[in-house]
Amino acid sequence: MTRDDKPEVIRLLRTLPEFEPPEVAVAEEVIDSYLDNPSGSGYYIQVAEAGSRVAGYICYGPAPLTEGTWDVYWLAVSTEKQGKGIGSALMTFAEDEIRRAEGRLIIIETSSKPGYQKTRRFYLNRGYRIVGCLSDFYAPGDDKLTHQKRLK
Numbered sequence: 492m493t494r495d496d497k498p499e500v501i502r503l504l505r506t507l508p509e510f511e512p513p514e515v516a517v518a519e520e521v522i523d524s525y526l527d528n529p530s531g532s533g534y535y536i537q538v539a540e541a542g543s544r545v546a547g548y549i550c551y552g553p554a555p556l557t558e559g560t561w562d563v564y565w566l567a568v569s570t571e572k573q574g575k576g577i578g579s580a581l582m583t584f585a586e587d588e589i590r591r592a593e594g595r596l597i598i599i600e601t602s603s604k605p606g607y608q609k610t611r612r613f614y615l616n617r618g619y620r621i622v623g624c625l626s627d628f629y630a631p632g633d634d635k636l637t638h639q640k641r642l643k
């Protein structure tokens with residue numbers, strides 16, 4: 492991701508119904524942290540392009556104070572480009588990079604809200620098992636689900 496990609500990534504995030512404005516604000520902080528110091532921020536961000544336009548992005552990084560555990564923080568594909576394999580391609584890209592960096596475990600957190608059902612199925616179909624549930628974490632009735640995939 493470069494600075495030129497940022498406006499399109501932010502616009503994409505704002506149009507997705509899954510993300511509330513405060514979540515987009517946090518995503519932007521993480522993006523700024525990466526763009527200010529790409530090799531030292533602790534984040535890695537890759538965009539996917541369709542034609543010459545940004546179609547999606549993934550943000551991931553090593554979980555601090557762990558041996559080989561990585562977090563996928565954000566993954567998003569624009570509404571009109573979903574279902575075309577872009578999310579899978581971004582996921583595979585990140586997994587390959589994490590493997591190259593000797594990562595062994597990937598963690599992704601999602602919400603139990605009905606609006607995230609498609610997202611949960613996407614992760615489950617790609618080998619990310621649900622290994623934890625923190626009840627009412629985000630809000631009453633909205634649990635935090637922890638997905639995990641072992642690379643070795």
Ligand SMILES: CC(C)(COP(=O)(O)OP(=O)(O)OC[C@H]1O[C@@H](n2cnc3c(N)ncnc32)[C@H](O)[C@@H]1OP(=O)(O)O)[C@@H](O)C(=O)NCCC(=O)NCCS
Nearest residue numbers: 509566567568573574575576577578579601610612613616
């Ligand atoms: C979750 C998300 C990233 C998936 O991205 P995507 O580009 O739609 O994902 P893909 O196209 O790779 O796969 C989606 C489904 O479409 C299918 N698909 C893949 N290529 C396809 C194609 N060319 N034509 C039709 N369907 C296709 C896949 O088989 C997959 O179905 P499956 O999970 O049953 O296997 C995207 O839906 C999204 O941005 N959601 C909103 C934001 C979000 O929830 N982010 C995660 C926060 S934790």
